[in-house]
Amino acid sequence: MQINVTLPLRWAQCWGYAIILMLVNLIVIFPLSAFLFQDFYSRMIPADSVQTIPFSESRKEMGNRSGNIKTTFQFDVERYSSDTAILPHVAANGFAQNVPLRADIPYNVNLDLNVFCLNKVTDLSVRDAEITISVSTSKKLAESVVFRKTLIFSCANTRDIPSLCENNRLSSTFANQVQKELVNSFHLDNPIFIEHDMKSLELSLKFAGNANLIVDPNTSLLTFSMNF
Structure with missing residues (x-):
């Protein structure tokens, strides 16, 4: 077989x-x-397609009108053509600097905002404030408002503040607590879209009196990303 x-x-x-x-x-x-x-x-995708700018590198102004306190941060934009291979670096040195962006390219903008709130009175622990973003095609006052939103803040009352040290300075323990627990953090994903001819961006935070709002300029950021 x-x-x-x-x-x-x-x-x-x-x-x-x-x-x-x-x-x-x-x-x-x-x-x-x-x-x-x-x-x-x-x-x-270019290596400089995303630019992250802290508030500490903007021009800050504060004003008080009719009991409303307004804090403004202005970011001036410098446009660079494709002939510039590498965009200038924005140094974190606390001085107002231009935001380097590519010419003829629109950008999306993300906002990260960290704010401390301290009441001057002891009756309220929650307050509201209005954030406004304006843009301009020149490096002057903002021409048009493109975004407006009301934010809710949790505030520390003066009676909740631990006792001061003998040298009239807050203890390091309280300082660490403020930085970790009492900060109001907000992240706004693409609240605005800026055109290629935009030369200036102004962000303002307005709130009623009887409270102190302190924006942390080192951790509050604007992130510009190319819109492809």
């Missing part, structure tokens, strides 16, 4: 080729394709 093993051997050979092909795809082709795509994609 003769047994024909040719067909099973052919099937085994085909399955062997298929398994080898799958292993090559999984081990070599797919990882290499993903790496090449990521490299190509990263080269298409």
Whole structure:
């Protein structure tokens, strides 16, 4: 009796080729394709497509009108053409500086705001304030309001403040507590979209008296990202 093993051997050979092909795809082709795509994609997007600017690098102004206290931060924009390979670096030195952005490219803007609130009276622990964002095509006063929103703040009352030290300074424990627990943090994802001809952006925070609102300029940020 003769047994024909040719067909099973052919099937085994085909399955062997298929398994080898799958292993090559999984081990070599797919990882290499993903790496090449990521490299190509990263080269298409400029390294300076995102600019993060802290409030400490803006021009700050404070005013009081009819019992309403208004704090304003103005960011002046400097546009650079594609001939400039690398945009200037914004140094975190506390001086007002221009925001370097690419010319002829619109940007989305994210806002991260960290604010401390201290009541001058002891009756309220929650207060509201209005945030307004205005833009201008010149480096002068803002021309048009593009965003307005009311924010709710939790405030510390004066009676809740721990006793002062002998040298009339707050203890380091209280200072750490303020920085970690008493800050009002807000994140606004793309509240505005700025056109390519925008030269100035002004952010103002207005609230009624009997409270102190202190914006942390080092952790409050504007993030400009190219709109592709």
